[in-house]
Amino acid sequence: MPGGEITPDKLIVIGEVAKDFGLYTKITGGQRIDLFGARVEQLPLIWKRLVDAGMESGQAYGKSLRTVKSCVGSTWCRFGVQDSVGMAIALELRYRGLRAPHKLKLGVSGCARECAEARGKDVGVIATDKGWNLYVGGNGGFTPRHAQLLAEDLDDDTLVQTIDRFFMYYIRTADRLQRTAVWMEELEGGLKHLQEVLIADSLGIGADLDAAMARHVDSYSDEWADVLGDPVKLARFSSFVNATDYPDPDLLYVAERGQKRPATPEEKQAVLIAGPALQVRP
Amino acid sequence: MSWHRVCRLHELQPERAVAALIEGRQVALVRLLDDRVYAVGHHDPFSGANVMARGIVGSATVAGDTVPTLISPMYKQAFDLTTGRCLTQPEVALERWDVRVVEDWVEVA
Secondary structure: OHHHOOOHHHHHHHHHHHHHHOOEEEEOOOOOEEEEOOOHHHHHHHHHHHHHOOOOOOOOOOOEEEEEEEOOHHHOOOOOOOOHHHHHHHHHHHHOOOEOOOOEEEEEEOOOOOOOOHHHOOEEEEEOOOOEEEEEOOEOOOOOEOOEEEEEEEOHHHHHHHHHHHHHHHHHHOOOOOOHHHHHHHOOOHHHHHHHHHOOOOOOOHHHHHHHHHHHHHHOOOHHHHHHOOHHHHHOOOOOOOOOOOOOOOOOEEEEOOEEEEOOHHHHHHHHHHOOOOOEEO | OOOEEEEEHHHOOOOEEEEEEEOOEEEEEEEOOOOOEEEEEOEOOOOOOEOHHHOEEEEEEEOOEEEEEEEOOOOOOEEEOOOOEEOOOOOOEOOEEOEEEEOOEEEEO
8 A cells, every 4th residue: 555545446345355354454553454363374365355456465564665654745735845645655666675674664744744754764755845855764663763854855856866875775784673773873974974975976886776776676576466376385375284274273363342353361261161251253 | 193194295395384283283394405304383382372383494503513493483582493492491392293204205293
């Protein structure tokens, strides 16, 4: 769901899949939809339904691009000065699947009111009346940090090129599991060094970084859709190698607020002793 | 417990684990690059979930010897595949079964 934008038809498909497979459903903090409680052998069936409806299962896990959060932007908001949704979608489609030392989050706000909380992201983009301001090195988590201003009033192409270089420079030089904020802290020269390398090309590596990102963009494919077409990978999505359609019998759920949730160890014990006195769901 | 035929060796990918069901017990089967196969409990004692076969296969040095390990995908504890024992908390262990390969059949007891 790039940019958190979704058509009613796609939303209906998601709802139908959630109902058919009995999945716990929640809107995430990253403008996506969580569907929890699927068994491993159900995943390919679920992916197929979503892929056939023109969606991807999501890049929501892994040390790679997570979400690009956006506000509604100039299209629907009286304060918006740029199309933040359009830019967020373009950035998500460009960087989806990009493997990195740690997870990567982006935000795009359509004006300085900052509804997308872009400065709390690794890369934050905030619209100005002349273009885009680019902030880098923000995060939430244990030690929240605001992203710092790297460049001002960029046009679309320069914005994308600068983010390309920022990500590739980070990916090539950061330690494993080091997020962008800590990497920047430990980088000699800090923000000023980044401006020299990424914008003034002081190390002469700009074209190399650009080419590396171009290779990523050109080679992207939806890994969940790929599994559906690969019998060897598909075989890994079975419950048991010698009982492929027999679901894990230890999974137990109880009802809460009209949906299912995993039973606690105490609830599992109670069901074992007294039988299903709790409302147990399949 | 007698020997149970579980699957063909070539169905197992090296350095990966799969779950198997043996007399109602959930087992994680691990094939190494040299075709040794180990069987330990699929139940992760730390998280309480049946997920060990989705863990990462690796190795560690224990008392000077290199031993194959299986790492829980939940909280990342490493277990010695030869003994089932957790490397960081030796009082915790996975169940362990004997494995033999007979003409491409993997058998567990």
